[in-house]
Amino acid sequence: MLSRTADHLFWMSRYTERAENTARLLDVNYQTSLLPQSDAVALVGWQGLISISELMPAYTEKYGEVNARDVMDFMVKDETNPSSIVSCLTAARENARAVRGTLTTELWETQNQTWLEVRRDLKAGVFERDPAAFFEWVKFHSHLSRGVTVGTMLMDEALYFMRLGTFLERADNTARMMDVKFHAVQSDFYGAASERDQEYDFYHWSAILRSVSGFEIYRKVYRDVIKPELVADLMMLRPDMPRSLLASLNEVVNNLGMLATERSGDTLRRAGKLCAELKYGHIDEILATGLHAYLTQFLDRVNDLGSHISRDFLVPLPN
Amino acid sequence: MTKFDEMYTSLPYEFFSGGEKIREHYKIYDEWLARQPGDMMATRREEAELIFRRVGITFAVYGDKDDTGAGTERLIPFDLIPRIIAAREWDELEKGLVQRVTALNRFIHDCYHDQEIFKAGVVPIEQVVGNAQFREEMVGVNVAGGVYSHISGVDIVRAVNAKGEPEYFVLEDNLRVPSGVSYMLENRKMSMRLFPGLFSAHKVAPVAHYPDLLLETLRDSSPATTAEPTVVVLTPGMHNSAYFEHAFLAQQMGVELVEGQDLFTRDQFLYMRTTRGPKRVDVIYRRVDDDFLDPKVFRPDSTLGCAGLMDVYRAGHVTICNAVGTGVADDKSIYPYVPRMIEFYLGEKPLLSNVPTLMCRNADDLLYTLDNLKDLVVKEVHGAGGYGMLVGPAATKAELEKFALVLRAHPENYIAQPTLSLSSCPTFVESGIAPRHIDLRPYVLSGKTVQLVPGGLTRVALKEGSLVVNSSQGGGTKDTWVLEQ
Numbered sequence: 001m002l003s004r005t006a007d008h009l010f011w012m013s014r015y016t017e018r019a020e021n022t023a024r025l026l027d028v029n030y031q032t033s034l035l036p037q038s039d040a041v042a043l044v045g046w047q048g049l050i051s052i053s054e055l056m057p058a059y060t061e062k063y064g065e066v067n068a069r070d071v072m073d074f075m076v077k078d079e080t081n082p083s084s085i086v087s088c089l090t091a092a093r094e095n096a097r098a099v100r101g102t103l104t105t106e107l108w109e110t111q112n113q114t115w116l117e118v119r120r121d122l123k124a125g126v127f128e129r130d131p132a133a134f135f136e137w138v139k140f141h142s143h144l145s146r147g148v149t150v151g152t153m154l155m156d157e158a159l160y161f162m163r164l165g166t167f168l169e170r171a172d173n174t175a176r177m178m179d180v181k182f183h184a185v186q187s188d189f190y191g192a193a194s195e196r197d198q199e200y201d202f203y204h205w206s207a208i209l210r211s212v213s214g215f216e217i218y219r220k221v222y223r224d225v226i227k228p229e230l231v232a233d234l235m236m237l238r239p240d241m242p243r244s245l246l247a248s249l250n251e252v253v254n255n256l257g258m259l260a261t262e263r264s265g266d267t268l269r270r271a272g273k274l275c276a277e278l279k280y281g282h283i284d285e286i287l288a289t290g291l292h293a294y295l296t297q298f299l300d301r302v303n304d305l306g307s308h309i310s311r312d313f314l315v316p317l318p319n
Numbered sequence: 320m321t322k323f324d325e326m327y328t329s330l331p332y333e334f335f336s337g338g339e340k341i342r343e344h345y346k347i348y349d350e351w352l353a354r355q356p357g358d359m360m361a362t363r364r365e366e367a368e369l370i371f372r373r374v375g376i377t378f379a380v381y382g383d384k385d386d387t388g389a390g391t392e393r394l395i396p397f398d399l400i401p402r403i404i405a406a407r408e409w410d411e412l413e414k415g416l417v418q419r420v421t422a423l424n425r426f427i428h429d430c431y432h433d434q435e436i437f438k439a440g441v442v443p444i445e446q447v448v449g450n451a452q453f454r455e456e457m458v459g460v461n462v463a464g465g466v467y468s469h470i471s472g473v474d475i476v477r478a479v480n481a482k483g484e485p486e487y488f489v490l491e492d493n494l495r496v497p498s499g500v501s502y503m504l505e506n507r508k509m510s511m512r513l514f515p516g517l518f519s520a521h522k523v524a525p526v527a528h529y530p531d532l533l534l535e536t537l538r539d540s541s542p543a544t545t546a547e548p549t550v551v552v553l554t555p556g557m558h559n560s561a562y563f564e565h566a567f568l569a570q571q572m573g574v575e576l577v578e579g580q581d582l583f584t585r586d587q588f589l590y591m592r593t594t595r596g597p598k599r600v601d602v603i604y605r606r607v608d609d610d611f612l613d614p615k616v617f618r619p620d621s622t623l624g625c626a627g628l629m630d631v632y633r634a635g636h637v638t639i640c641n642a643v644g645t646g647v648a649d650d651k652s653i654y655p656y657v658p659r660m661i662e663f664y665l666g667e668k669p670l671l672s673n674v675p676t677l678m679c680r681n682a683d684d685l686l687y688t689l690d691n692l693k694d695l696v697v698k699e700v701h702g703a704g705g706y707g708m709l710v711g712p713a714a715t716k717a718e719l720e721k722f723a724l725v726l727r728a729h730p731e732n733y734i735a736q737p738t739l740s741l742s743s744c745p746t747f748v749e750s751g752i753a754p755r756h757i758d759l760r761p762y763v764l765s766g767k768t769v770q771l772v773p774g775g776l777t778r779v780a781l782k783e784g785s786l787v788v789n790s791s792q793g794g795g796t797k798d799t800w801v802l803e804q
Contacts, residue, residue, distance in 0.1 A: 002581050003592045097375065098557050101570030105374075112375045157594060261595055313594045 005099045006161045007314035012095035012111070013149075013165030019088035020142035021173035025049060026075055026085075027135040028181075028211035033068060035203050046071045048180035053083050072131065077122045085138055089118050092145075104152040107145070114141045157259060164255040164309065171248035172302045174212065178235055179295040181208045182228070205231050212243040232291065233283040245298065249275040252305070259313065267308040274301050323485055324754055325402060325477070325744040344405040344802055347520050352400075352752075360399055360747050363513050367397055370512070376505050378560045378790070396795030397506060398746050399513070402757055402777040409524075409773055409801045412475070412487055412761070415671030416771060418661060420471045420763040423492060423648050425664040427467040430647050431457045441663050442656045450653075451701070452646030454609065456616055460633050463540045464767065467642040470533070470604075471763040472497025475775075478739035480672070485742065488674045490758065492657065494649040495641060496606050499776040499796075500762050501564035504529060504571075506798040507774075522803040524773035530571035532764050532772065533604075537572075539766030540638045541601045548601035550574045551591065553582075555607050555623045565606050579607075584627035589637045602638045609643050651700045651734050652678060674739060679730040688735040689726065692719050695735045696786070697726065710786055712738050741786055744797065746779055756780045758788050759799065773801035 029045050047066050050059050055074075058081060063070040078084045082091075093115035100108045118138075121127070127134040146166065153159045181204075205226045209215040214234055221238065222230050236245045253271045260268060286294050326345040341349045371377070377392035404412075429436050430447055431454075437444035447453055472493035480486040507526055511518055534550065541548030554565035556578050569576035581591050582600065590597035610617045612624040631637045647653065655676045658669040677684035677695075688695060692711050699707035709722045726733055743754035761775030777797040778788035788794040 001594050002575055002577060003594055004578065004581050005575070006594045094557075097562075097566075099566075099576075100375065101566040101576045108375065109373055113373050116372060161594075259594070 001102075001157045001161075003314055005102055006157070007310075008095040008099040009102065009158055009161040010165040010309070010314060012092050012099075013162040014169040015088045015092035015095065016111075016142050016145050017166050017169040018083070018173065019085050019092065020139055021170070021177065022053075022075060022083065022085050022088065023135040023138035023142075024211045025177055025180075026072060027132065028207045030068075030072070030131050030135070031210070032204065032207050035200070037200065042068070049075065052176040052180040055081065055083060076127055076134070086118055086122060089115050089138075089141075102158055104148075106152045107148045110141075110145050110148045114145065117141075160255045160258045161313070164252060164259070167248045167251035167255070168302065168306060168309070170243060171245055171252065172299060174235060174243055174245055174248065175295050175298050175302070177208075177211065178232070179292060179299075181211075182232065182291055201228075202226055209234075212241075214241065214243070217241060229283055229287060232287065236286070237278055237281055237283060239279070246275070246278040249278055256309075261312070264308075264312040267305065267312050270301070270308060271305055274298075274305070323479065323740075323742055325742050325757070327745075344403055348401070348403065348517070351517060351520065360752075363399055364747065367399065367509055367513060368394060370509065371397065371505075374505075376501075376563055378563065395502060395790045396781060397509060398755075398779055398781075398795050398797045399510075400745050400747055400752070401510060401798040401800045402744050402759070403521075403800045403802060404774075406802050406804045408487075411670065413771060413773070415487070415669070416473055416761055416763050417769045418665065418667060418670050419473065419489065419492070419657065420468065420765055421769055422661040422664045423471070423494060423657065424465070424467050424765055426660045427494075427642070427645055427648050428462075428465050429664075431460065431644065436660065436663055439663065441659050442653070446652055446656075447647050450647055450650060452609075452644070452650055454644035454647075456629060456633070457642070457644040461635070462642050463542055463635075463638045466540055466765050468494040468645045468648070469536055469540055469640040469642075469765050470497060470500075471765065472499065472760045473763060475671075475759040475761065476674075476739060477742040477759075478674075487671060488739070489657070489671050490674055491651070492649045492654065493760075494645040496608065497760070497762065498561045498564055498606070499760060499778075500529060501567045502796050503762070503774060503776045503799065504567075506776075506796055510798040521800065524801040524803050526772040526774045529762070529772045530568060532770060533568065534572040534574070536764040536766035537602050537604055537638075537640055540640060542635050542638055544636055545599075545601050549599060550602040550604065551577045551600050553577055553579070553603050553605040553607055553624075555579075555611070559606075561606065568604070579611075579621075579623045579625050582625035582628070584625060584631050587631055587634045587636055589625070589628065589631045600637060602640065604640045609646065612639070612643065651698055652680070652731075654734070674736045677735040679726060679733040679735060684735070685726070685730045688733075689723055692723060692726075694738060696738050697722065697733050697735045700732050700734060708787075710738065713784070713786070738786070741780075744777075744779065746781070746795075746797075748781060748783075753783070755783070756786050756788065757797065774799045 026049070029049055032045060033042055043066060046068055050056050050066065050071060059066070059071070059074055062080070063074060074081055074084065076085050079087055079090070081087060093111050096103060096108055096111040121134070149159065149162055153162070205228060206215055209218050209226070209231060212235060218226065218231065218234055221234065224230060234241050234244065238244045239246050239250060241247055249271065253268070253275050256264065256268050256271050326342060326349065327340050371394050377394055426436065434444070436442050437447070473489055474491040474493065475487050476490050477485055477487050503526060537550045538548055550572065551574055552565055552569040554562060554576055556562065559565070566576055575591065577591055583590055583592065585597070589600045591600050605612065607623050611621040613626060613628040614621045614624060615626050616629040628637070629643070632639055632643070655673065655678060658673055661667060661669045677688050679685045679688055688697065693714070695711045697709040697711070709718070711719070714722070741756040741758060744757045745752050746755040748755065757777050757779045759775050759777050761771055763769060763771045777799045778790070779795045779797055780786055780788045781795045782793055785793070
């Protein structure tokens with residue numbers, strides 16, 4: 001397969017996945033903002049959302065102060081923000097268009113239709129009328145795109161590059177989401193003082209779980225009240241939780257294995273090592289050394305994996 | 320000027336007139352149309368537009384931006400009413416097209432080799448060698464199978480001849496990178512989707528095997544260096560107006576769609592960069608003009624081609640389709656000589672007529688053109704896409720005067736033709752169903768044999784009275800049905 005084609009496929013999937021995770025994150029913030037909470041706490045939530053995407057300077061320049069309305073606009077429909085949902089869906093579609101011949105008709109039409117609809121709906125004010133429904137729509141179209149991919153694409157290189165993109169992006173996004181959400185309540189991490197705060201905590205943690213579709217999964221897996229360390233365990237170390245770091249890394253390793261060439265041995269080794277650390281890691285150890293520090297180095301290593309994949313497969317070799 | 324229509328035997332026509340003025344091969348369609356409820360066609364048109372958007376059958380308009388600053392993608396209007404061609408008529412057309420393209424390929428080969436036709440005094444040598452489309456680099460180069468124009472788009476119009484009868488005329492030969500074939504295929508898919516019942520009532524000859532024939536043609540043309548040729552489609556990229564077609568053809572043939580940046584040359588061979596290292600390329604179906612193919616030989620600023628490609632080509636290690644330098648034969652100043660080429664190379668009478676053409680480079684022709692400007696169509700010799708042409712009867716006095724000045728200054732750049740009354744075909748426009756002028760572009764494939772699928776792209780001038788069918792000038796397309804016997 002052409003290196004350029006692989007590059008477009010990889011990024012098409014990454015952008016689709018990113019749009020979905022941004023919607024998930026915005027949705028959890030939006031849902032939490034409907035709970036009784038102090039303005040200061042709410043503000044921290046919106047600030048965190050901008051800063052995990054490393055977008056604070058761009059946001060401040062354009063909108064100034066952080067407030068819910070502007071952050072949502074910035075992250076949903078601002079076409080000058082490359083990480084907004086509309087930008088991600090446009091980028092996914094542009095990458096798809098560049099290799100539309102490699103995609104099945106169904107997959108191309110799904111990508112194209114999603115893009116046509118998001119532009120039409122945003123213009124028509126659908127997001128303002130019902131943010132939650134809009135976020136559902138974004139998630140649903142990401143599911144659709146993945147489903148059509150797995151359900152129609154020939155199981156060859158093209159599919160593996162798309163899957164690789166999906167799971168590398170998901171590992172990155174889940175880690176970022178955890179970093180900001182756990183950060184926000186760091187002081188209260190090991191249990192809140194008052195009863196009222198405990199109640200608040202419940203809603204906070206269950207919102208986080210819902211953002212990764214993990215609420216029911218949590219109950220099923222742990223059969224316990226919601227405890228932050230178990231939430232962290234679920235989102236990081238459970239191989240059977242589809243949005244966890246370990247599950248994502250397992251898929252990265254699998255797909256890299258399918259794509260292996262004589263050049264890519266080192267990349268596979270790095271991915272495997274990162275994966276093994278999660279597989280044999282323990283949540284108490286991670287929390288003891290500091291979750292933020294752990295996630296920061298994890299994000300660096302995921303980023304590094306991306307560069308290696310690019311070097312091995314996607315960027316044209318010198319003559 | 321006699322007006323006539325493809326469907327009805329006389330004009331102006333009354334619709335749903337009961338069929339007595341309907342040409343035989345349109346009868347079933349006409350009866351069907353008369354039975355349709357009033358708003359059905361409008362609903363179907365909306366449906367078609369929606370599907371075209373979703374499928375992404377669009378073309379980019381250069382320099383056009385929407386309100387968000389993004390480049391816009393437009394649909395080429397698709398008209399729901401098909402243009403129907405009777406089997407007998409198509410047989411004649413087909414024979415004429417095969418003959419014409421065979422002769423044109425012989426001519427291009429001759430231009431770059433022995434130049435017999437100049438020596439015989441049939442075509443003046445300065446018409447060719449002085450032409451900007453003549454590629455010095457191709458002199459003496461032997462291309463695989465001696466085929467230059469593998470894909471030829473021949474523009475045909477139906478008009479009244481000197482005897483007062485309708486006849487197919489060749490308006491133009493497109494031998495460089497003719498486009499539009501994807502619309503031929505997509506229009507058919509769309510009609511079958513919207514009006515399946517019509518296809519059981521008619522025996523419409525299928526066209527969907529075009530990509531197979533194209534692949535066969537390209538593989539037939541591969542260099543002798545390989546038994547299992549790797550074919551690619553070369554596109555300028557997704558911002559090109561015909562990108563949809565490039566991607567579509569590559570996908571339909573199951574070959575890679577490459578851009579210049581994906582290619583490189585090494586040791587007299589051409590390779591593409593893949594995830595598993597370099598892979599050799601044997602045949603390029605290029606959708607990039609000659610000028611951009613190789614920055615070492617042609618335009619040095621081009622990033623659309625591949626440096627060193629011409630060396631590999633001349634070494635016979637890659638086939639470029641269409642060949643470099645086919646422009647010598649589709650120039651409008653060469654067009655008047657094509658009937659004589661057919662006689663010269665094939666010893667046959669031309670089966671298809673040219674439109675009578677005045678060459679303004681000749682003093683007499685120029686004089687006649689200037690005197691009769693208001694009745695003539697004047698075209699730039701190198702022009703394409705309907706740009707730089709004058710349609711006399713549609714021009715204002717000021718436009719005529721302005722054009723006369725340009726013409727006097729550079730007569731050699733122009734040819735003139737009588738304003739043919741192109742046939743019209745009922746077309747679904749804003750005001751309802753009305754006659755609009757049409758042309759036809761069949762795609763002739765030349766590999767080991769010369770062949771074509773029964774049909775082509777029918778273009779329609781959607782503006783009332785307009786004779787300009789180009790999509791860049793407000794033209795649309797129709798599905799083209801060749802009926803089987």
